[in-house]
Amino acid sequence: METQNIVLIVIAALLLIGVVALFVVKNRRREELEAAPEPPTLPVGEESPAEPAPEAPQAPEAEEAPELTVPAIELPESVPSRMQRLRARLARSGGLGQSILSIVSRGDLSPEDWEEIEDTLLMADVGLDPTSQIMDALKTQTKVEGTRDAERVREILREQLLGLVDPSMDRSLATDPVADEEGKSQPAAILMVGVNGTGKTTTVGKLARLLVAEEKTVILGAADTFRAAAADQLATWGERVGVEVVRSDREGADPASVAFEAVKTASDKGSDVVVVDTAGRLQNKAGLMDELGKIKRVMERTTPVGEVLLVLDATTGQNGLQQAKVFAEVTGITGIVLTKLDGTAKGGIVIAVQRELGVPVKFVGLGEGADDLAPFDPEGFVDALLGA
Numbered sequence: 024m025e026t027q028n029i030v031l032i033v034i035a036a037l038l039l040i041g042v043v044a045l046f047v048v049k050n051r052r053r054e055e056l057e058a059a060p061e062p063p064t065l066p067v068g069e070e071s072p073a074e075p076a077p078e079a080p081q082a083p084e085a086e087e088a089p090e091l092t093v094p095a096i097e098l099p100e101s102v103p104s105r106m107q108r109l110r111a112r113l114a115r116s117g118g119l120g121q122s123i124l125s126i127v128s129r130g131d132l133s134p135e136d137w138e139e140i141e142d143t144l145l146m147a148d149v150g151l152d153p154t155s156q157i158m159d160a161l162k163t164q165t166k167v168e169g170t171r172d173a174e175r176v177r178e179i180l181r182e183q184l185l186g187l188v189d190p191s192m193d194r195s196l197a198t199d200p201v202a203d204e205e206g207k208s209q210p211a212a213i214l215m216v217g218v219n220g221t222g223k224t225t226t227v228g229k230l231a232r233l234l235v236a237e238e239k240t241v242i243l244g245a246a247d248t249f250r251a252a253a254a255d256q257l258a259t260w261g262e263r264v265g266v267e268v269v270r271s272d273r274e275g276a277d278p279a280s281v282a283f284e285a286v287k288t289a290s291d292k293g294s295d296v297v298v299v300d301t302a303g304r305l306q307n308k309a310g311l312m313d314e315l316g317k318i319k320r321v322m323e324r325t326t327p328v329g330e331v332l333l334v335l336d337a338t339t340g341q342n343g344l345q346q347a348k349v350f351a352e353v354t355g356i357t358g359i360v361l362t363k364l365d366g367t368a369k370g371g372i373v374i375a376v377q378r379e380l381g382v383p384v385k386f387v388g389l390g391e392g393a394d395d396l397a398p399f400d401p402e403g404f405v406d407a408l409l410g411a
């Protein structure tokens with residue numbers, strides 16, 4: 024019994040020593056941990072190089088959503104409004120009537136006065152034959168009527184000029200889709216031609232706006248591959264009114280292939296009209312003129328070219344007539360666009376050019392502004408020339 028008690032006391036003592044030892048070890052470990060330096064903190068936004076924290080997907084905040092930059096599409100000016108505005112501008116730059124009326128109002132007309140009237144008409148680029156015709160009519164009528172009244176002379180002059188401008192000519196532009204041989208609807212095709220710098224590219228851009236204002240769907244073809252800037256220029260015009268421009272990425276690309284692509288695109292998209300710009304060329308460069316014929320033929324594989332518009336700079340006056348004749352021979356011009364009439368008193372060129380080519384002036388350019396192109400209106404034009 025005594026031995027049993029001694030064993031129990033020894034076991035109890037050993038257990039007590041074990042518990043005390045465990046407590047001491049645990050306490051020391053806690054003290055060591057508390058004394059250890061804190062782990063370094065990363066600056067806000069930086070990730071640990073060893074283990075990048077996964078980025079939490081962030082829901083886009085409504086107010087911070089990026090704004091869509093859709094280019095604003097412009098609304099071109101309506102046709103009646105631009106005609107009224109441009110008529111006023113033409114009247115300011117014309118003044119043909121004012122000069123003639125100031126001569127007439129001197130009273131009895133001397134041979135020198137008649138000569139002065141004739142010179143005024145010639146200076147306005149009316150042309151030799153039309154001027155003779157007007158002079159004969161003025162002299163005869165005033166003699167028959169025995170009148171020297173300036174207002175009556177103005178009336179006779181107006182009748183004569185209007186007759187020469189010829190209001191009976193068809194100045195409409197073929198912009199309605201046409202049916203091909205298989206009866207499929209194809210776009211109306213317009214080809215723009217002329218010598219360098221007359222305003223072809225600008226006119227194509229302005230024409231696109233005019234067509235958009237008339238609710239037509241349009242495709243433009245930048246077949247002026249000679250001048251890289253021309254395609255950029257056209258692209259800008261197109262962007263402004265939401266019109267697609269077909270162009271080549273390569274400078275000096277074959278203009279006929281660009282023209283073909285433009286017509287093809289317009290056909291595939293079911294557009295109403297395709298307008299093709301071409302590089303300026305001198306009428307005496309046979310190779311370039313042949314190229315124009317090729318462009319037209321290639322376009323006609325898809326749709327007939329209903330309009331070939333010759334762009335003429337009004338300030339070049341009678342010199343432009345010679346060029347015009349050659350272009351007419353090569354491509355069969357259907358109409359004339361007379362540009363830069365705003366900067367000249369040579370509005371009489373309308374008469375001369377129509378007479379020479381037998382095709383009507385269909386549009387006039389009266390400034391560098393986007394909507395400074397208007398359909399040609401004979402009565403408005405003659406009134407503006409006479410300063411009415």
Ligand SMILES: Nc1nc2c(ncn2[C@@H]2O[C@H](COP(=O)(O)OP(=O)(O)OP(=O)(O)O)[C@@H](O)[C@H]2O)c(=O)[nH]1
Binds near residue numbers: 217220250304
């Ligand atoms: N004042 C005035 N300037 C015009 C008119 N039409 C075009 N222009 C200007 O004429 C210049 C030549 O125009 P473009 O359209 O580049 O001529 P382009 O015939 O395409 O030139 P090329 O491709 O080199 O043959 C530009 O500065 C136009 O702004 C117009 O009716 N009035």
